[in-house]
């Protein structure tokens with residue numbers, strides 16, 4: 229598939245930045261579980277925090293393919309960086325632009341695109357993950373404000389976020405027709421975040437629980453329309469899924485490159501293990517699976533820019549890429565033998581990081597259900 233020249237330039241810029249600034253730190257950030265405080269402003273300087281946001285608001289006015297390619301390049305260096313970047317640039321900034329009115333765009337987008345402010349999205353709750361419509365957070369209209377009560381679980385960037393899109397029930401008896409999206413600032417009264425959660429992978433990406441206790445949100449911060457939060461949610465789902473597919477792709481490519489290098493260098497029985505056909509078969513399968521995932525992912529990314537409803541296609545891209553990512557990383561550990569099991573080699577990180585993509589942003593099971601539902605309509 230031909231990547232347009234404009235996109236190749238974006239890839240080149242992000243690749244250089246990743247190799248110089250992220251790769252040298254990636255293992256340390258993972259081991260020490262930290263997010264470098266200046267990383268968002270530096271990504272902002274690079275121009276990659278608003279890939280789909282028009283230039284007038286500080287973005288680069290590109291498309292979902294650019295979002296995917298940026299995510300993939302960052303994920304080759306550190307999946308945690310790509311995850312936090314995706315939560316900021318896609319889940320928050322892209323969705324905000326797609327659903328906000330002019331006042332909201334002008335107020336929030338420039339500082340999100342520059343990295344001065346960090347963005348996030350809060351949908352999941354302790355008791356509502358796959359069943360997103362089952363959220364219990366409420367928003368009660370009082371004069372010119374809404375008062376929010378509830379909590380949001382596993383939220384990427386929560387410990388460092390300044391701006392969060394939060395979903396709450398404005399009509400609890402109305403099911404999916406009673407949910408509204410809000411733009412919530414971390415400084416609003418009644419908003420707090422639990423400590424950083426400790427995770428298996430994506431360890432540098434800060435995850436937290438958001439607590440809303442009589443949190444006061446101006447009524448003008450309703451995103452989209454009251455009780456139409458599911459429309460806001462749905463509007464961003466296709467690009468979110470294909471972006472997560474790009475994340476899986478980046479991790480798998482890093483694991484594959486490391487395996488190819490290692491297979492050439494490591495000698496057993498007097499020759500590099502790359503000479504053994506069982507190792508060659510693994511490399512060939514890894515390559516084939518990555519290429520298949522890449523084609524599916526890029527194809528859906530390009531189509532997402534033109535077509536408004538690619539539910540099964542986007543779910544298929546992330547289902548395939550995420551499961552492919554875990555398989556490829558398992559084989560990468562196997563090719564590295566005992567060294568693959570040691571923390572000093574990055575392949576263990578790739579495997580831990582890859583697994584999340586079968587869970588976060590919708591599990592493999594839910595993706596299969598959704599594809600089947602669309603097929604059987």
Ligand SMILES: Cc1cc2nc3c(=O)[nH]c(=O)nc-3n(C[C@H](O)[C@H](O)[C@H](O)COP(=O)(O)OP(=O)(O)OC[C@H]3O[C@@H](n4cnc5c(N)ncnc54)[C@H](O)[C@@H]3O)c2cc1C
Pocket residue numbers: 315348349350351352356357358359381382383384385427430435584587588589590591592593594597
């Ligand atoms: C590191 C990390 C970052 C995250 N970041 C964010 C974020 O930024 N914002 C946000 O809102 N959320 C975020 N999430 C939440 C994520 O989207 C949810 O974890 C995910 O949707 C699954 O929900 P759950 O964890 O409650 O699992 P559950 O829904 O409880 O699922 C448990 C198991 O049951 C299965 N299951 C559930 N329902 C069915 C069914 N009908 N049929 C068959 N099987 C089913 C699931 O597939 C899974 O295997 C994040 C999660 C993680 C781990």
